[in-house]
Amino acid sequence: MSTTERPRILIVGGGYVGLYAARRILKKMRYAEATVTVVDPRSYMTYQPFLPEAAAGSISPRHVVVPLRRVVRGAEVLTGRVTTIDQDRKVATISPLVGEAYELPFDYLVISMGAVSRTFPIPGLAEQGIGMKGIEEAIGLRNHVLEQLDKADSTTDEEVRRKALTFVFVGGGFAGAETIGEVEDMARDAAKYYTNVSREDMRFVLVDAADKILPEVGPKLGQYGKEHLESRGIEIYLETSMDSCVDGHVVLKNGLEVDSNTIVWTAGVKPNPALARFGLPLGPRGHVDCNEKLQVNGMDYVWAAGDNAQVPDMVGRRAGNPNAWCPPNAQHALRQAKVLGDNVVSGMRGFEQREYSHANKGAVAGLGLHKGVAMIVMGKVKIKLKGRLAWYMHRGYHGMAMPTWNRKIRVIADWTLGMFLKREVVSLGAMETPREEFYEAAKPAPAPAAAAPAPEKAKAS
Structure with a gap:
């Protein structure tokens, strides 16, 4: 970490907003x-x-992440937590990551x-659940699902087999519906190579x-998405929740019980x-309370945006809804980051700041290869698409929204190769414990047990 007499702009978080805000500030700032x-x-x-496509093997995991030090050149990047x-x-x-904590002064x-996963105190969830917020979880889910197929193919225990081949997804928003659609697609392809x-x-x-x-794409497309997933053999239970999942025994509120x-x-x-430890004004749900200029209310040197911010x-509001807030999605995060920068x-120069205002452009979702739904908003007209065309819209929108041309080209290359080559169905679960085999080879051999003393010969009488 360098020491400097210049004012310091501290950006807490290197996600979508942090990355784009840092790039924007560096671009606009004088030397x-x-x-x-x-x-x-x-x-x-x-x-x-x-992440769902990375979990299904349609995109290489390394192409879903953007290295901060390479993209925000000119900024300090500290790997740690505030x-x-x-x-x-x-x-x-x-x-x-290592060493003692230290203090870092800042001016802005x-x-x-x-955001982080919203969980509830459900028995067994912490031990059994798999999240989908990071690339590590997406890789882990892919390896885990393929490993379950390996187990089922090689066992003769019907109970073990049934538990391995049951997959439960909790949450039917974008993340849940897209992930189960992609993973089911991958498992269907993989099953062709298994005998049993x-x-x-x-x-x-x-x-x-x-x-x-x-719900993000509207009731009609949502219903289509539900019917489409059900046509692929996926069971969908609405208006219900999970009561417990101890040791993989899933108990739902509607009385259904499955082992998975x-x-x-x-x-x-x-x-x-x-955020509760940062001394900031928070909204009722824990978001940082911001005004329309993305400035934290009552603090003229602090700004916030994205999933952790409550932005009008x-x-x-101009359309007559005084309680309208920006939803937490990538569409708003990208645009907020640029205005924030x-x-x-x-603000650093003492000039007038501009208001953040963006009309919703719609939403797109992929439900596996060549399957999706899309709602495109053009003024007052909403165009609703489904099937292959919606899937093309999904890939086109997110392909262009992916940060940096380096990563856009890599993702498009993955998609192009996928048109001609079959999907990889190899589980690399051993990646999670890469030293285990070496440790077994290198660990000291156990000391030989002491030889038992030979029995004395019976004395001659």
Whole structure:
């Protein structure tokens, strides 16, 4: 970490907002005008809309992440966590990957920590659940599902086989519906190479507490998505929830009980709980309370955007809804980050800042290869698409939204190769414990047991 007399702009979080805000600030700033410091536990940003495709093997996992140091050249990138912030002293406490925590002073602050999985105190969830917020989880899910097929193919125990081939997904929003669609597609392809496993042997279950899935694309497309998934043999249970999943025994509120080794949790997100230690005004759901200029209310040196911010939706408010807020999606995060970057530079120079305003352009979702739904908003007209055309819209939109041309080209190359080559169905679960085999070979051999003393010969009488 460099020391400098220049003002420091501290960006907490290197996700979508943090990455784009840092790039925007560096682009707009004059030479040596300020020091930009980005702090994140990971040295890369993850493009989360591509996690389902990474889990299904349609995109290489490395192409879904963007290395921060390569993209935000000119900024300090610290790999660690901001644990607390003293707003009176304008000092943040940094906990690095190794070593002692230290204090870092700042002059301007950007909060872009994103969100974490929203969970509930369900017995067994912490031990059995698999999330879908990071690339590590997507890789782990892919390896885990293929490993279950390996187990089922090689065992003669029917109970073990049935548990291995049952896959439960909790949450029917974008993450849940897209992930179960992609994973079912992958498992269907993989089953062709197994002697003792077919798609008919597998059981996919999707559970949601709401009365519909994919609410972001509207009721009609959501209903189409539900019917499409059901036509592929996926069981969908709405207006129900999971009561427990201890040792993989899943108990649903509707009375259904199944045994499963695979429980994927995608039931929504919540703001990062670390925000409570930052001395910031928070909304009722834990988001940072911002005004229409993305500035934290009552703090003229702090800005926030993205999933961890409560930002007024000015388009909705002008239309007569005084309680309209921007939804937590990539569409808003990208545009907010650019306005935020401009406003930080303007605020640093004492100039007027601009308001964030963006009309919703619609939503797209992929449900596996060549399958999807899309709602495109053009003014007052809503265009609804489904099937292959919607899938092309999904890939086209997210392909262009992927940060940097380097990553766009790599993702498109993966898609192009996928048109001509079959999907890989290899489980690399051993990646999670790469040293295990070497350890077994290198560990000291156990000491030989002491020889028992020979029995004395019977004395001659």
